[in-house]
Structure formats: C-alpha cells, structure tokens
Ligand SMILES: Nc1ncnc2c1ncn2[C@@H]1O[C@H](COP(=O)(O)OP(=O)(O)OP(=O)(O)O)[C@@H](O)[C@H]1O
C-alpha cells in the first residue's frame with residue numbers, strides 16, 4: 637500500500653477557450669474538474685496501476701467535499717482531515733495550440749490543531765504502508781519543519797518515506813533522513829545553492845543531498861531523463877519521446893512509477909522514466925495507466941553520462 641500526503645490539495649478546473657483575451661468575457665468550449673495536488677497525482681497513478689493507495693489530505697468546504705468524492709470515484713481511499721478553511725480551486729485555461737495559463741489559489745491556512753491532526757492522521761494510518769509519499773509545498777500555517785517531523789514520526793512506525801518538495805521544507809527534512817527525495821533539476825540546484833549545467837553537476841548535487849541525510853536521490857532532469865543516486869552508486873536512464881503534449885505532473889507520475897516498482901534500485905528507476913515519458917504524452921496533468929507505458933523506450937545506461945550538457949540548465 638502506498639500512502640500519499642498532500643498538505644495543500646486543490647480542485648482543478650480546466651476551461652478550453654478559443655484564445656486568451658485580457659479584459660474580455662471568454663466562452664469556454666469545454667470544461668472539466670479534476671482532483672489536484674502532487675500527492676493526489678501519485679495516488680491516481682498508483683491506483684491506475686492496480687495498487688492500493690490511501691490519500692491523506694486536509695479537506696474544507698464544498699470544494700473539499702467534491703475533491704474527496706472525485707478521488708473515491710477513482711478507487712482511491714481518502715483519509716480527509718476536516719479543516720475550517722476552504723480547499724482551493726485552481727483554474728487552468730487551455731488554448732487550441734496547447735498554451736496553458738494557470739491561476740493557483742493560495743489555499744487555506746491551517747491552524748495549529750489542524751496541523752497536528754494532519755500529522756496524527758498520517759501516523760495512525762501509516763500501519764501497513766510500504767511507502768509514504770509526501771508531495772508538494774506546505775500550506776500557510778505549517779512550519780517548514782512539518783515534513784521533518786512527519787519523517788521522524790513515520791520512521792518510528794517503520795514505514796519508508798519518499799519526499800517531493802522544495803526549498804526550506806526539503807532542506808529541513810533532509811536531517812530527518814527521508815528514504816528517497818525526488819527533486820527536479822531546479823529544486824536540486826536550489827537545495828545545494830549552485831547551478832547545474834551537466835549531468836555530472838547533478839550527480840555531485842545528489843551526492844551532497846545524501847550527505848545531508850537523504851537515503852536515495854531520484855533527480856528528474858526533464859527531457860534529459862533521470863538520475864538515481866543511492867548507497868549502491870549512480871545510475872542514469874532516459875526515454876525518447878516523439879511528441880510532448882504536457883509536462884505538468886510528469887514528476888509526480890515518475891515518483892508514482894518509482895514507488896509502484898518497489899522504490900529501490902534500477903528497476904524502479906526504469907519504471908520512473910517510463911511513467912515520466914508516458915505522462916508528457918498525455919494532456920494536462922493526466923496520469924498514465926499501465927496501457928500508456930512503453931518500457932521498451934527506456935534506456936538504462938551502463939554508465940552515467942557525466943559530461944552531458946542539460947537541455948535545460950538549472951539554477
Ligand atoms: N520533454 C520531455 N521529453 C521526454 N521526457 C520528459 C520530458 N519532460 C519530462 N520528461 C520525463 O518526465 C520526468 C519528470 O519530469 P520533470 O523533471 O520535468 O519533473 P518535475 O519538474 O518534477 O514535474 P512536476 O513537478 O510538474 O510533476 C523526466 O525525468 C523525464 O523522464
């Protein structure tokens with residue numbers, strides 16, 4: 637079972653519009669509502685792969701109730717923590733050429749009691765979880781040390797933690813020794829405070845995160861692929877993709893693929909890349925199902941191409 641934690645989830649509304657015109661009333665040609673949030677995405681992909689998953693998240697107001705219902709309809713168990721504020725609604729406008737404009741709301745501020753209740757729910761529901769995936773930024777009211785506290789508590793209960801966050805909440809959590817962290821290139825550069833120009837730079841940065849406490853580092857390097865640095869050394873994998881439709885949520889899909897394949901070693905790395913490659917070929921933040929995957933497109937290198945220049949340098 638894979639438990640996910642999404643401290644600041646959303647109800648995502650997407651409108652298809654002919655063209656984005658400032659100051660005008662725009663008529664949508666289609667619209668849809670999807671569950672949103674990085675841990676929620678991991679749960680969706682894990683559930684689609686046929687694994688049991690439990691999504692722990694704060695839920696407030698009508699948007700929170702609707703989010704809980706949408707997740708349940710996808711076969712995801714939900715442990716909602718009631719909060720006084722309203723779960724946020726994020727708005728996306730998509731034009732026919734694929735251009736995406738997003739408005740993300742801040743989300744509710746959690747009280748000290750709600751912050752404790754969220755942590756307590758993770759702790760009590762973590763029995764039997766193979767992995768706990770903690771994903772995304774923290775809402776107002778949760779201290780930057782909140783993930784660090786979570787890691788410490790959950791380790792006492794014997795579960796493994798995968799953490800996908802950035803900035804101070806990532807830095808603070810490293811000392812609590814998360815089993816896996818999944819930064820993208822920008823997040824990795826920020827965590828070590830230096831730019832990344834090559835895959836070799838990313839290897840050095842990932843080694844530094846291990847020295848700071850991460851058990852393994854799964855670094856996603858956008859179109860270049862992914863790097864796994866763990867106690868056994870370094871491995872690199874990539875996949876060719878013909879047409880990229882949307883890279884939104886590709887990192888979340890990758891983490892889901894990594895954990896669904898056991899969360900350890902080169903087999904999990906290959907699965908992460910297969911999931912990332914499948915995700916970018918789907919619209920919006922749609923998560924891949926097993927039939928969307930093409931494992932034969934994944935190349936796992938015998939060596940890490942340390943000299944390879946990143947297509948998108950970071951930092
Ligand atoms: N343009 C691309 N072509 C091929 N594969 C891609 C491309 N972009 C992303 N991927 C695949 O998806 C993985 C994750 O992408 P990325 O590093 O952009 O994650 P991310 O920034 O964490 O995304 P998000 O947080 O939005 O989910 C990459 O490592 C790669 O395997």
Ligand SMILES: [Mg+2]
Pocket residue numbers: 800820887888
């Ligand atoms: Mg990401």
